[in-house]
Amino acid sequence: MSATFALLHPPASPLPPFLSFSRVSHFHSPPPLSTADFWRLTSRRSVPISKTSISTMTNDEENAGTVKKQLSKLFEQSLRITVPSESDVEPLIAACAPKFGDYQCNNAMGLWSRIKNKKDNGFKGPPTIGKVIMENLPPTEMIEKCTLAGPGWIAKNIQKMLIIGIETWAPRLPIKRAVVDFSSPNIAKEMHVGHLRSTIIGDTLARMLEFSNVDVLRRNHVGDWGTQFGMLIEFLFDKFPNWEHASAQAIGDLQEFYKASKKRFDEDPAFKGRAQQAVVRLQGGETSYRRAWAQICEISRNEFNKVYQRLGVQLEEKGESFYNPYIPGVIEQLSNQGLVEESQGARVIHIEGVNIPLIVVKSDGGYNYASTDMAALWYRLNEEKAEWIIYVTDVGQQQHFEMVFSAAKLAGWLPANDNMYPKASHVGFGLVLGEDGKRFRTRNTEVVRLVDLLDEAKNRSKSVLIERGKAAEWTEQELEHTAEAVGYGAVKYADLKNNRLTNYTFNFDQMLNDKGNTAVYLLYAHARICSIIRKSGKDIDELKKTGVLTLDHDDERGLGLHLLQFSEVVEEACTNLLPNVLCEYLYNLSENFTKFYSNCQVVGSAEETSRLLLCEATAVVMRKCFHLLGITPVYKI
Numbered sequence: 001m002s003a004t005f006a007l008l009h010p011p012a013s014p015l016p017p018f019l020s021f022s023r024v025s026h027f028h029s030p031p032p033l034s035t036a037d038f039w040r041l042t043s044r045r046s047v048p049i050s051k052t053s054i055s056t057m058t059n060d061e062e063n064a065g066t067v068k069k070q071l072s073k074l075f076e077q078s079l080r081i082t083v084p085s086e087s088d089v090e091p092l093i094a095a096c097a098p099k100f101g102d103y104q105c106n107n108a109m110g111l112w113s114r115i116k117n118k119k120d121n122g123f124k125g126p127p128t129i130g131k132v133i134m135e136n137l138p139p140t141e142m143i144e145k146c147t148l149a150g151p152g153w154i155a156k157n158i159q160k161m162l163i164i165g166i167e168t169w170a171p172r173l174p175i176k177r178a179v180v181d182f183s184s185p186n187i188a189k190e191m192h193v194g195h196l197r198s199t200i201i202g203d204t205l206a207r208m209l210e211f212s213n214v215d216v217l218r219r220n221h222v223g224d225w226g227t228q229f230g231m232l233i234e235f236l237f238d239k240f241p242n243w244e245h246a247s248a249q250a251i252g253d254l255q256e257f258y259k260a261s262k263k264r265f266d267e268d269p270a271f272k273g274r275a276q277q278a279v280v281r282l283q284g285g286e287t288s289y290r291r292a293w294a295q296i297c298e299i300s301r302n303e304f305n306k307v308y309q310r311l312g313v314q315l316e317e318k319g320e321s322f323y324n325p326y327i328p329g330v331i332e333q334l335s336n337q338g339l340v341e342e343s344q345g346a347r348v349i350h351i352e353g354v355n356i357p358l359i360v361v362k363s364d365g366g367y368n369y370a371s372t373d374m375a376a377l378w379y380r381l382n383e384e385k386a387e388w389i390i391y392v393t394d395v396g397q398q399q400h401f402e403m404v405f406s407a408a409k410l411a412g413w414l415p416a417n418d419n420m421y422p423k424a425s426h427v428g429f430g431l432v433l434g435e436d437g438k439r440f441r442t443r444n445t446e447v448v449r450l451v452d453l454l455d456e457a458k459n460r461s462k463s464v465l466i467e468r469g470k471a472a473e474w475t476e477q478e479l480e481h482t483a484e485a486v487g488y489g490a491v492k493y494a495d496l497k498n499n500r501l502t503n504y505t506f507n508f509d510q511m512l513n514d515k516g517n518t519a520v521y522l523l524y525a526h527a528r529i530c531s532i533i534r535k536s537g538k539d540i541d542e543l544k545k546t547g548v549l550t551l552d553h554d555d556e557r558g559l560g561l562h563l564l565q566f567s568e569v570v571e572e573a574c575t576n577l578l579p580n581v582l583c584e585y586l587y588n589l590s591e592n593f594t595k596f597y598s599n600c601q602v603v604g605s606a607e608e609t610s611r612l613l614l615c616e617a618t619a620v621v622m623r624k625c626f627h628l629l630g631i632t633p634v635y636k637i
């Protein structure tokens with residue numbers, strides 16, 4: 001149990017809901033998160049903030065965004081007096097559903113678990129802690145009213161979620177549309193583990209935003225333009241004079257094709273000359289060159305799609321070539337604003353504090369990666385009307401994106417304040433390492449074929465299932481389906497559970513272990529909950545309507561509170577673009593469930609109905625976590 005406080009809308013205020021103060025994090029309040037003690041506070045502050053005014057706020061209004069922080073300070077003072085022995089406890093303040101007030105504080109429950117075994121702690125349980133926290137609050141104009149909710153409150157919220165659906169726990173974000181630019185491999189080059197990370201992380205971020213009712217444009221910004229195409233096309237003409245009718249199989253592996261053409265380019269000056277000519281003819285739009293280009297792209301695309309299909313990832317390709325026609329106009333606009341300068345024959349934008357300039361036109365007059373990204377950002381803001389543009393690449397590209405964003409701020413496309421919308425964010429991630437601590441490579445080959453990697457994960461989990469005798473129990477289809485869910489889920493979870501900025505070591509044995517913080521362990525935990533419900537022989541849909549959920553045991557309450565925190569965790573993972581926050585929540589959920597299940601008998605107990613409902617709620621929340629992480633749940637194991 002924890003205490004919940006809320007600021008109520010100022011009664012006499014003609015202003016929009018005070019709820020908007022939650023813009024501390026820029027996201028509006030999640031549904032109510034907790035709890036048994038429920039305190040209401042009413043605020044006398046009256047600062048008009050509406051969703052629409054977010055990007056135009058003045059400094060004064062900015063301060064209002066720190067309501068959460070100000071409240072934290074007040075509750076911190078109270079906590080220090082209430083439980084002096086727990087000086088490291090931070091106040092847990094969160095926005096809550098308007099009907100309960102404005103803000104709530106969730107400390108009482110956690111505090112109780114810390115101090116309950118300490119002799120003479122002076123409290124009887126979370127409600128008394130809540131009451132004293134309330135009494136010890138320093139006098140303040142900010143808080144008008146503070147109320148304490150009864151223990152049935154968590155239970156009611158969970159039951160409501162069970163009936164209406166988990167969508168009622170979706171965070172509300174102050175934006176309508178976002179672009180997530182992810183995966184984005186390069187045509188004819190290797191799609192490496194870095195692109196796999198980008199695919200997995202980007203898909204999760206897109207899923208979390210979609211769950212929060214944001215319209216997400218999932219963009220595959222493939223590298224399908226550039227001088228390398230001259231060389232590839234010329235090589236295609238040379239090797240396959242009949243190229244228009246040559247099948248993808250005949251052309252074979254595009255990575256090999258790329259290598260061979262590069263070798264030729266480096267060794268044969270005549271070929272090099274033709275390749276350079278080919279770029280000009282391609283960019284000039286000459287039909288056969290465009291067709292050859294399209295064919296090369298198509299072969300790559302088919303390869304990429306095999307990976308996306310296995311991972312269940314949806315993406316819309318808008319490659320670099322798409323933005324090419326927009327580049328001249330965008331550069332002209334930037335030049336008219338006086339932002340583009342001449343530097344050693346190139347045209348550049350100087351960014352304060354960075355010692356290299358952003359080159360937007362190369363000295364040979366051609367465009368580059370940065371020119372394309374400037375045009376793409378312009379397009380996403382102006383044509384696609386995206387309010388949040390998220391780029392998922394390795395940390396190595398951080399400086400590139402910071403410079404692009406800075407240039408966009410200079411041009412007035414983006415507000416100077418990073419806390420305002422529209423906003424652009426770079427989501428960087430670390431390297432994938434092998435057992436040897438070096439960049440990940442598979443045995444023998446220097447590049448990792450992603451399809452082979454995913455196949456191996458699946459095959460390994462299939463072998464384990466067969467060892468466990470599932471081949472006899474299940475249909476071949478069930479076996480395949482489960483092996484895929486577990487295998488691909490394991491690869492995704494192993495990537496997502498770490499803070500994305502750290503390098504992570506790719507290890508099949510570790511990720512497929514059924515103990516510890518792995519997808520396998522979590523999927524099994526979910527399947528076990530489903531089996532408890534099945535074995536009870538009760539119709540759970542009926543129980544949701546007729547049964548009543550109560551949370552009397554400490555471990556029931558602990559689990560219940562954790563369930564209610566789902567929404568704020570998704571909000572945090574979204575706001576900070578950190579999928580590991582959701583993984584940690586999911587793992588703790590499973591741990592909380594285990595604790596509850598080992599201390600509270602479910603089937604055959606007097607509390608059976610209520611406890612089955614708690615099992616179901618846990619399974620529903622786990623499934624939503626899996627869904628957001630792109631993992632397919634399994635129901636039996």
Ligand SMILES: NC(=[NH2+])NCCC[C@H](N)C(=O)O
Binds near residue numbers: 183184376392
């Ligand atoms: N808009 C962007 N620059 N997106 C990321 C593109 C990633 C690039 N193709 C690479 O493989 O490194």
